Amino acid sequence: xxxxxxxxxxxxxxxxxxxxxxxxxxxxxxxxxxxxxxxxxxxxxxxxxxxxxxxxxxxxxxxxxxxxxxxxxxxxxxxxxxxxxxxxxxxxxxxxxxxxxxxxxxxxxxxxxxxxxxxxxxxxxxxxxxxxxxxxxxxxxxxxxxxxxxxxxxxxxxxxxxxxxxxxxxxxxxxxxxxxxxxxxxxxxxxxxxxxxxxxxxxxxxxxxx
Amino acid sequence: xxxxxxxxxxxxxxxxxxxxxxxxxxxxxxxxxxxxxxxxxxxxxxxxxxxxxxxxxxxxxxxxxxxxxxxxxxxxxxxxxxxxxxxxxxxxxxxxxxxxxxxxxxxxxxxxxxxxxxxxxxxxxxxxxxxxxxxxxxxxxxxxxxxxxxxxxxxxxxxxxxxxxxxxxxxxxxxxxxxxxxxxxxxxxxxxxxxxxxxxxxxxxxxxxxxxxxxxx
Ligand SMILES: [Zn+2]
Ligand SMILES: [Zn+2]
Numbered sequence: 001x002x003x004x005x006x007x008x009x010x011x012x013x014x015x016x017x018x019x020x021x022x023x024x025x026x027x028x029x030x031x032x033x034x035x036x037x038x039x040x041x042x043x044x045x046x047x048x049x050x051x052x053x054x055x056x057x058x059x060x061x062x063x064x065x066x067x068x069x070x071x072x073x074x075x076x077x078x079x080x081x082x083x084x085x086x087x088x089x090x091x092x093x094x095x096x097x098x099x100x101x102x103x104x105x106x107x108x109x110x111x112x113x114x115x116x117x118x119x120x121x122x123x124x125x126x127x128x129x130x131x132x133x134x135x136x137x138x139x140x141x142x143x144x145x146x147x148x149x150x151x152x153x154x155x156x157x158x159x160x161x162x163x164x165x166x167x168x169x170x171x172x173x174x175x176x177x178x179x180x181x182x183x184x185x186x187x188x189x190x191x192x193x194x195x196x197x198x199x200x201x202x203x204x205x206x207x208x209x210x
Numbered sequence: 211x212x213x214x215x216x217x218x219x220x221x222x223x224x225x226x227x228x229x230x231x232x233x234x235x236x237x238x239x240x241x242x243x244x245x246x247x248x249x250x251x252x253x254x255x256x257x258x259x260x261x262x263x264x265x266x267x268x269x270x271x272x273x274x275x276x277x278x279x280x281x282x283x284x285x286x287x288x289x290x291x292x293x294x295x296x297x298x299x300x301x302x303x304x305x306x307x308x309x310x311x312x313x314x315x316x317x318x319x320x321x322x323x324x325x326x327x328x329x330x331x332x333x334x335x336x337x338x339x340x341x342x343x344x345x346x347x348x349x350x351x352x353x354x355x356x357x358x359x360x361x362x363x364x365x366x367x368x369x370x371x372x373x374x375x376x377x378x379x380x381x382x383x384x385x386x387x388x389x390x391x392x393x394x395x396x397x398x399x400x401x402x403x404x405x406x407x408x409x410x411x412x413x414x415x416x417x418x419x420x421x422x423x424x425x426x427x
Binding site for chain 1: 238260291310322380417420
């Protein structure tokens with residue numbers, strides 16, 4: 001608790017409001033940042049409500065995205081085969097493409113699930129006594145914000161495969177409904193991470209009510 | 211960065227607000243970094259990067275943004291990948307890739323993919339060019355420059371050119387046993403574009419730009 005030993009002044013404690021986009025300081029009752037025109041929100045709990053709403057939307061899309069097919073491959077020899085997200089990873093493992101299987105598994109399974117858990121844990125940590133320091137929780141939020149967009153990889157793989165593999169009677173690949181559901185899930189969780197105001201993590205540490 | 215200490219419960223008399231910065235990540239109130247500083251300025255509490263001194267970067271960012279725009283226009287229309295198997299050939303451009311979802315209920319996804327890999331990266335460099343062009347020449351910013359730069363910053367996480375390149379590599383591996391793939395000129399243009407975008411985003415310092423918008427008349 002370094003910040004307790006060296007008392008510091010936040011914009012809020014000084015009766016001012018800081019802009020999350022550009023850092024400009026304004027009088028506490030300002031609603032639009034005079035420098036960048038961004039919205040200034042005195043009530044930071046609104047940020048948390050938005051986090052939960054986007055998270056819920058992300059989870060609602062993520063579950064069916066794993067159940068419906070991502071790809072439909074039709075060939076003369078084997079007929080039509082459907083692949084889910086996990087099915088695509090398993091196929092790569094069978095082909096002994098370990099590195100690429102790892103990338104797809106990380107982007108489509110590990111990262112989304114880690115993100116759901118981490119953001120929920122961060123939001124809950126604001127209520128009670130946090131077990132991690134503000135520094136580590138802030139770092140965790142930054143990492144989640146940074147890696148979330150990489151989950152979109154699989155959607156691009158499906159787009160490339162289905163536009164390229166159009167070989168008449170030999171083989172054709174078509175996208176499945178999971179591609180859209182998964183893209184939505186990634187977008188919603190990105191919005192959840194972006195809505196999370198990191199200043200909430202630090203305010204709790206200082207003993208100011210969130 | 212020196213923070214403003216408050217040993218007492220009542221806030222001290224504050225200097226003019228333009229000379230202060232509230233850390234965008236943790237709200238700590240500090241004296242704004244001076245543009246003459248030679249070192250990176252970080253928040254003294256959470257270490258968020260506030261200011262990175264770079265010389266002459268406006269001109270460099272303009273040059274790199276123009277490069278990105280030209281590469282993107284080339285990448286969209288030239289062939290991206292070509293596949294051949296069983297005597298049949300098929301070529302696809304990035305434009306075709308975005309249109310892969312254009313059948314039936316997946317049509318909105320086509321629009322989104324087009325936006326993520328082409329439209330938003332292009333819009334971001336256009337907005338940066340609009341903001342930086344007059345500033346680089348020491349003139350007053352153009353109308354709505356503030357809104358343009360804020361939008362450019364908000365778009366950044368949604369501009370996914372580099373993720374698309376990784377997706378292309380994964381797709382190539384998946385097809386390796388199935389067919390013969392030839393990389394088209396657009397593939398290389400797009401790869402180069404990703405490098406230029408990364409260099410450009412690293413050169414840009416928000417605080418320097420906001421200061422220039424605030425002070426140049
Ligand atoms: Zn602002
Ligand atoms: Zn800070």
